Amino acid sequence: MILSDRAVLPLTGSTFEPGNAEKVIKEMEDKESAQIALAEYYYFSANAELCAETVKPYLSQEDIMLRLSADMLYTFANLTIGDSKAAQQAREDIQRCMVQVVQENATMEQKASCLFAYYVTNIFLHITPEKKVPPFLQYIPYLPTGQRLFAISLLAHETYLRQEYARAKGLVQGAFLMADTTYPIPIIYLNCVQAMCQINLKEQKEAIHSVNSAWEMARPDRFWEPFIEYHGLLQGLLEVCVRKKNQRFISSWQAG
Structure with missing residues (x-):
C-alpha cells in the first residue's frame, strides 16, 4: 500500500460557499480525489446508490487515503441501501489499513487520517473502539x-x-x-x-x-x-x- 498526503473525505474538509459544492469538485486538480468528493456529494445529498457505485473502484486502491475514503463512504452508503455484508467488509478494511499505518513510520498527519476513518466509522455505527487503538483525541490536532x-x-x-x-x-x-x-x-x-x-x-x-x-x-x-x-x-x-x-x-x- 502507498501512503500519500491526500485528505480523507476531501469534500467534507473543503471550504466553500453553500451552493458551490459541484463547482468545487469540478475544480479539483487531483481527479481521483475529485471522484471521492463526487461520491461524498452523492452521499450527503441522499443518493446512496450512486455513492456506492462511484467509490467501488477505489476499495482496492493502493493509496491508503483514497481507499479509506472509499471504505467509509461504501460503509455508510451500503447501510442505507441495506447491504450490511458489504458495509461490514468495508469497515473491516478500514481497521486493517489503520493498523498497518499506525505501525508504520507514517507522519502524525497520516496516522490522524487513518484514525479519523476508524473512529468516525465506529462512532457512526455506535461501535466501541478497541482498547488497543490509539486514543483519537491526541491525533485530532493533526487533521485538516x-x-x-x-x-x-x-x-x-x-x-x-x-x-x-x-x-x-x-x-x-x-x-x-x-x-x-x-x-x-x-x-x-x-x-x-x-x-x-x-x-x-x-x-x-x-x-x-x-x-x-x-x-x-x-x-x-x-x-x-x-x-x-x-x-x-x-x-x-x-x-x-x-x-x-x-x-x-x-x-x-x-x-x-
Whole structure:
C-alpha cells in the first residue's frame, strides 16, 4: 500500500460557499480525489446508490487515503441501501489499513487520517473502539480543519448519546470557534448536534435557530443526509422549522 498526503473525505474538509459544492469538485486538480468528493456529494445529498457505485473502484486502491475514503463512504452508503455484508467488509478494511499505518513510520498527519476513518466509522455505527487503538483525541490536532470539525461533530454526538448534553454542546461550540471559514458539511452536522443538545437542555429557541442554520446551509447543495440521520433525535423540530420553507420536500420525505 502507498501512503500519500491526500485528505480523507476531501469534500467534507473543503471550504466553500453553500451552493458551490459541484463547482468545487469540478475544480479539483487531483481527479481521483475529485471522484471521492463526487461520491461524498452523492452521499450527503441522499443518493446512496450512486455513492456506492462511484467509490467501488477505489476499495482496492493502493493509496491508503483514497481507499479509506472509499471504505467509509461504501460503509455508510451500503447501510442505507441495506447491504450490511458489504458495509461490514468495508469497515473491516478500514481497521486493517489503520493498523498497518499506525505501525508504520507514517507522519502524525497520516496516522490522524487513518484514525479519523476508524473512529468516525465506529462512532457512526455506535461501535466501541478497541482498547488497543490509539486514543483519537491526541491525533485530532493533526487533521485538516474541515475533517477536524466533522470528527468533533461525531464526538459530540457520542457524548450526547451518553446524555451529557451540556458537555456535548460545549464540544460543538468549541468547534465553531475553531472554524476559520465556512465548511458546510461539518457545520451542518455541528448545528444538528447542537440542536439535539439544546432540545434536551430545554433551550427551544436556540434549538430552532440551530436547525434553521443547518437547513439554510444544506439547502443550496441539497445536503439532506444529515437531517435524515438525525431526524428522530431532532424530535420533530425539523418539520417545525422548515415546513413553510419547503413543504414539498417534507411531504415527499414523510411519504418515503
